[in-house]
Each structure stands twice: as C-alpha cells, then as structure tokens.
Amino acid sequence: xxxxxxxxxxxxxxxxxxxxxxxxxxxxxxxxxxxxxxxxxxxxxxxxxxxxxxxxxxxxxxxxxxxxxxxxxxxxxxxxxxxxxxxxxxxxxxxxxxxxxxxxxxxxxxxxxxxxxxxxxxxxxxxxxxxxxxxxxxxxxxxxxxxxxxxxxxxxxxxxxxxxxxxxxxxxxxxxxxxxxxxxxxxxxxxxxxxxxxxxxxxxxxxxxxxxxxxxxxxxxxxxxxxxxxxxxxxxxxxxxxxxxxxxxxxxxxxxxxxxxxxxxxxxxxxxxxxxxxxxxxxxxxxxxxxxx
Numbered sequence: 165x166x167x168x169x170x171x172x173x174x175x176x177x178x179x180x181x182x183x184x185x186x187x188x189x190x191x192x193x194x195x196x197x198x199x200x201x202x203x204x205x206x207x208x209x210x211x212x213x214x215x216x217x218x219x220x221x222x223x224x225x226x227x228x229x230x231x232x233x234x235x236x237x238x239x240x241x242x243x244x245x246x247x248x249x250x251x252x253x254x255x256x257x258x259x260x261x262x263x264x265x266x267x268x269x270x271x272x273x274x275x276x277x278x279x280x281x282x283x284x285x286x287x288x289x290x291x292x293x294x295x296x297x298x299x300x301x302x303x304x305x306x307x308x309x310x311x312x313x314x315x316x317x318x319x320x321x322x323x324x325x326x327x328x329x330x331x332x333x334x335x336x337x338x339x340x341x342x343x344x345x346x347x348x349x350x351x352x353x354x355x356x357x358x359x360x361x362x363x364x365x366x367x368x369x370x371x372x373x374x375x376x377x378x379x380x381x382x383x384x385x386x387x388x389x390x391x392x393x394x395x396x397x398x399x400x401x402x403x404x405x406x407x408x409x410x411x412x413x414x415x416x417x418x419x420x421x422x423x424x425x426x427x428x429x430x431x432x433x434x435x436x437x438x439x440x441x442x443x444x445x446x447x448x449x450x451x452x453x454x455x456x457x
Contacts, residue, residue, distance in 0.1 A: 165238055165266065166266045166267060166306035167209060167238075167240065167267045167306050167308065167338070167339055168306050168338050168339060168366075169306075170208050170209060170238065171339065171366050171431055171432065174208060176426070176457065177425075177426055177430050177431055177432050177433050177457070178208040178209070178368070178431065178432035178433070179205070179207045179208055179432070179433055179435075179448065179457065180207050180208055180209045180210060180211060180240070180368070180432060180433070180434045180435070181202050181205075181207050181210050181211070181434075181435050181437050181444060182210070182211045182212075182213065182434065182435065182436050182437060183198075183199070183202075183210060183211070183212055183213070183227060183231075183437060183439055184212065184213040184224075184227075184439060185212075185213075185223025185224055185226070185227050186223070186439065191439060195439065197441070198437075198439055198440060198441045199230070199231070199235065201441040201445055202437065202441050202444065202445070203231075203235050203237060205444075205445060205448050207237070208238065208432075209237065209238035209239060209240055209267070210231050210237050210238070210239055210240070211239065211240040211241075211242060211269060211341075211434070212224050212227050212228050212231065212239060212240070212241055212242060213242045213244075214241065214242040214243050214244045214256075214273070221256065224241070224242075225256075225259060225260075225263075228241050228260070228263060228265065229263055232263055232264060232265065233263070233264075238266075238267070239265055239267065240267040240268065240269050240308065241260050241265050241267065241268055241269070242268075242269045242271060243256065243257070243260075243268050243269065243270055243271070243295070244271050244272065244273025245270070245272070245273065245289050245292075245294075245295045246272050246273035246290070247273075248289075250298070253289070253295070253298065253299075254302075257299065257302075257303055257305075260305075261303065261305075265305070266304075266305060266306055267305060267306045267308065268299070268303075268305040268306070268307055268308070269307075269308045269309065269310065269341060270292050270295050270296055270299065270307055270308070270309055270332075270337070271292055271309065271310050272290070272291055272292045272295075292309055292310075292332055293328070293331050293332050293335055296309070296332055296335040296336050296337060297335055299336075300335065300336040306338055306339075307336050307337050307338055308337060308338060308339040308340055308341060309329070309332045309333075309337040309340050309341075310340065310341055310342075310343065311329050311340040311341070311342050311343070311354070311358075311367060312325060312342070312343045312354075312387075312388075313342050313343065313345050313350040313351045313353070313354035314343070314345060314350050314354075314388055314389060314390060315388065316388070317386075317387055317388035322357075326354075326357055326358060326361060326363070327361075329358065329363060330358075330361055330362065330363055333363050333365055337365065338365055339365050339366045339367075339368065340365055340366070340367050340368065341368045341370060341434050342354070342367060342368065342369055342370045342434075343370050343387055343389065344370040344371060344372035344387075344389060344436055345369075345370070345389060345390070346372075346389065346390065346391060346392050346394075346395050346417075346421070347390060347392045348421060348424050348425055348428075350390070351367075351369055351425070351430075352428065354367070355367055366431040366432065367431070368430075368431060368432035368433070368434045369425050369430045369432065369433055369434065370434050370436060371418060371421065371422060371433050371434065371435050371436065371447075372389075372435075372436045372438075373414045373415065373418045373435070373436075373443035373444060373447065374395070374399075374410065374411070374413065374414030374417065374418075374443075375411065375414065375438060375440060375443065376407070376410065377399060377410065379438070380395075394417075395417065398413055398417065399413065411442070411443060414443060415443050415446050415447055415450070418443070418447045419447055419450045419451060422447065422451055422456075423451070423454070423456055426451075426456050426457070427456075435447070
C-alpha cells in the first residue's frame with residue numbers, strides 16, 4: 165500500500181519506524197528481537213536506510229525483504245543514489261519493485277568519509293532532484309523526500325533549502341519526512357514557511373528519542389540539530405552516569421513532544437530508532453495509554 169493511501173485512510177497521525185542494516189556482528193545478534201518488538205506495535209509502515217554509493221545495498225535489501233515479506237509490514241525503502249550510475253540505480257529499483265515495494269524515499273546521501281579511494285560513477289546523479297527526474301517517468305513508486313526544519317547543514321540558507329524542497333515536490337515528491345528536532349517550534353515554523361511557498365504535501369515529523377549524551381551530541385553535530393535548554397538542563401539535573409535515568413528522561417521528553425505535535429495535527433510521527441526498541445516501545449505505549457494515538 166502506498167504511503168499516500170495510508171495517510172489518506174488513517175484517522176490521526178501515522179506511526180512509523182526507521183531501521184538500518186546492522187553494522188556489526190554484535191548488533192546483528194539483537195536485531196531480530198528489536199524488529200519483533202517494533203513490529204508488535206503495528207506501525208503503519210517502516211523505513212530502511214540505504215548507504216550512499218550502495219555501501220549497504222545488500223544489507224538494505226535483506227532487511228527490506230524481511231520486513232515486507234516475512235513481517236508483512238509496509239516499507240519505505242530509502243534510496244541514496246549518490247555516486248551510483250544509471251545501471252546500478254535501475255538494478256536496485258527493479259529489485260525493489262520485484263519485492264513489492266511501493267514507496268521510496270529519495271535522498272542524495274552523504275559523501276562517504278571513510279573511503280579515501282572512493283570514486284563516483286561519471287554518470288551519477290548528484291542531487292535528490294536529479295534522481296526524482298530519473299525515477300518518476302520509469303517507475304510507479306510513491307516518492308518521498310527528506311526535509312530539514314532547521315535547514316540542511318549544507319544549505320546556503322533556510323529559504324534556499326525550502327526552495328530546493330519545492331523543486332523536489334514539483335518533480336514528483338508526494339510526501340516528506342523531516343529530520344528530527346527537539347524544539348517543536350522549528351517544525352511548526354517550517355510547515356508554515358512551506359505552505360507559504362505552495363508546498364502542500366504531508367510533512368511527517370521525525371522523532372529522535374535520547375539514547376545517550378554521546379549519541380545525541382554526535383548526531384546533532386552531524387545534522388545541525390539544536391539541543392535546546394530544556395534538554396540540556398534536564399540532563400544536567402540527572403544523577404551522573406545514570407544511563408537508565410537518561411533513557412527515562414528521553415522517553416518522558418519524547419512523550420511530551422509527541423503529544424504537542426499530535427495536538428497540532430501532525431500527519432505522522434516517524435521514529436528514528438537507531439535499531440533500538442525499548443524507548444520507542446515505551447513512548448508508543450504511553451501515547452496509546454493516554455489515548456492520544
């Protein structure tokens with residue numbers, strides 16, 4: 165089922181979870197349990213990331229097949245086309261179509277930093293907009309793109325960032341999933357600015373629970389997300405090195421954040437699980453127990 169059909173049929177916001185292929189043997193050992201715990205929440209769909217340059221091509225494909233075929237979940241397959249040539253792009257998308265995938269999230273992908281000899285295909289498509297132009301006339305996928313309430317870290321300005329988003333919508337993007345944020349006002353202001361320039365597609369809100377201070381800080385630096393005072397001060401007030409207290413604080417903060425977004429009419433909540441289940445499970449259970457979902 166296509167995401168746009170799910171959004172149209174759903175009363176209230178959709179719930180969805182992002183996963184990525186395990187990056188180590190240790191992570192893989194716990195991954196099946198994580199999947200089962202998240203699937204048990206009956207999300208409206210799940211998404212699977214795709215490393216730029218095809219770095220996770222096989223792992224992404226295996227995970228997509230597991231969720232779609234064995235777990236009977238609708239899947240958004242991320243597709244990062246950076247550095248791939250037309251033949252590789254077509255091969256991946258043909259495979260996804262054969263698996264029954266109907267939804268693709270088209271992203272450029274980050275330039276691999278850990279490969280000194282990395283080379284892009286001479287016919288690669290450098291931007292998500294280029295990939296939309298390539299994919300749309302060839303496939304019937306429901307196409308989505310990423311968006312950034314605080315602006316993409318490489319963007320010249322927030323206005324320019326929205327200008328590029330408008331281009332992607334004009335080229336066929338039917339929905340967008342936002343980067344995470346810890347201050348909902350960034351999302352509300354972003355939606356208003358999008359509507360003011362004629363972007364009318366659903367804008368799903370990205371939610372990132374707080375898993376650890378190290379991860380929170382690293383991810384914020386990578387994507388340009390603000391860590392607001394309520395988060396910083398709340399963490400500072402916790403017992404030092406109490407990991408459980410930190411996770412509980414993150415859950416409580418996310419519950420309040422989600423309730424505010426739901427009250428404002430958000431079309432969907434997309435949880436960046438970081439391949440973990442405990443926080444997301446507890447957040448969803450709280451929201452459902454409080455009858456806001």
